[in-house]
Amino acid sequence: MAKPRDAEPSEYAAAGVSLEEADIAKARIGELVSGTRTALSTGRVGAFGGMVRIPPGMRKPALVLSTDGVGTKVLVALKAQRFDTVGEDLVNHSVNDILVHGAAPIAFMDYIAGAGLGVEQIAGIVEGIARACRTHGMSLAGGETAQMPGLYQPGTFDLAGTIIGIVEEDRALHGDAITPGDVLLGYASTGLHTNGYTLARRIVFEQLGLRLGDQLGKTGRTVAESLLAVHRSYYRSVVSVLGQLHGLAHITGGGIGGNLVRILPADCGAMVDPDSWELPPLFTTLQQAGRVSTGEMRDVFNLGVGLVAVLPSDAVPAAQSAAEADGVPTWVMGEIYRGSRTVRFARP
Template sequence: MEPRSGWTYRAAGVDLEAGERAKAGLKELVARTRDRYTLSELGGFGGLYALGGRWRDPVLVASADGVGTKLKVAFVSGRHHTVGRDLVNHCVNDILVQGATPLFFLDYLAVGRLEEGVVEAVVGGVVEGCLENGCALLGGETAQMPDFYAPGEYDLAGFIVGVVEREEMLDGSRVRPGDRLVGLASSGLHTNGYTLARKIVFEAMGLGPWDPFPGLGMPVADLLLTVHKSYLASLGPLIREGRIHALAHITGGGIEGNLPRSLGPGTTARLIRSSWEVPPLFRRLQAEGGVEEEEMFRVFNMGVGMIAIVDAGEAETVVGRLRACGEQAWILGEVVEGGEGVVWV
């Protein structure tokens, strides 16, 4: 609406005081993630992180990601404290693929109108994710963008920086024919395929966020907001011991869209379709949406969140070690010479 006297920023939809209050509230929250290398507090122009002389030949590994339309599930359920963990864990997994240990994280949160409880819940989730993965939340931006986002809606993106010694970098060059592929179970949909999953659940099945999901005995919101898991704690030690030849994080594009990115040229991944059972959530989505099998595997992780490529002689040890860390892990297939991409047997 047009103001009675002159225009103000607030009348136009941006509340600088609310922005300052939110920032003050976040400062304390974010301070929980500071470590001895964090030289700045929230509120500087840039965040400062001392790399120091701890690394011989450091390679920085960085990744940017969002949560996608999983956010819409947070909106309809009013549950905003888990999407930040999804985001951090997704980014942590992405740089873990190159063997990197996370150093710090920054978030970008764009809102229509600033609702302080929502901002605190979202950033609180980012803080939890950072604590869980031992990385500092070094900074971020909370943008007030009226006309962009509906009331109660927002977008959330994250950026991570980690480090790996150059000689320990995982870049596909260690992969050899005969290597085994070890599957690690996902915790659910992770952060992919939500545009399709939401259509099926909320439109085709006509469910609400608090309805029980048929056959799974859990509310829809709980099931769809299950946090994208981080594999840092279970895979990190194995990487440092040199037991991992390569990793593939199964995100958008599914197994076939992601696994080839981690194989060297001239090798094919031979996967055993019967080595695991696709979790019931995926099968129910497929049945209710009438989605073809191939499409399911392109859009969703189908129960496989990460694939580790290891020496054949190490495979059983790796599976055992991962299970001891609480992972569901199994031999999913092997690397064969020639060709490219993925074949199913």
């Protein structure tokens, strides 16, 4: 544990930043970070920079990096006073963002900014981050916690992270192998994941007037359970079949169409069959209660699809078997056709 500072009046503490609490939080974070170190970790915990080695035996390694956050899902976490799940969300979201390029995660760094955050709140966030890092066998190589009263309202925070992954350059997925006749394989989401929360919160808390412990429509779950469901990582679902895939799209902000189009070649379009899966109750509740059009639902939410793989039809059984082993439902939800780079739905 960090040595307590002298218990004398502090102008900095009076301004909103307690160095004593910062020391205690750093010590807790150090313990969590130490628990994520892997065979690739090097350098010291608490150093100015985090260090990680390139895995041995790679011929032409390429680093894949991504930075993201969890959006206004943090406001639901604050309302529920549950902080570890958004940390887990952050890591899983980031893992998926580099997975679509075929990369394996090797290190993660977080950034927590807020005002008036207590030790337990900060430790809870980092606990979730560290747990997800351990699950994926990567190190939490470092990070930053910034108390910024005046910029943030007391007790509020934002959360972001950067992931580092690695892939053999000639095995990286870019979507250029996608060809007409390929099929679209959908992977089920656990809920909203980390997108669409500004609209979802408005519908649930303002229009429906629900509280965290209330049942949310026909979901069979409370509001808190539904809105704080952890963003699913698809790493274990697809890593064993990456070599058989032509492309992967992580369905985040922009929905199915806005993300799938990012991996299509110029001469390929994608046709999505919305009748190939049943819209989960969470999304039907939000659409009906919020009077949201189908088009806007498709632009804002993942609609129960967290990942889309593009692959030859004869590779579907292996891909579905790998996902089933990870407990993730999948289904064929469309196909690739020759045409301009666009994503269309088979019906409005």
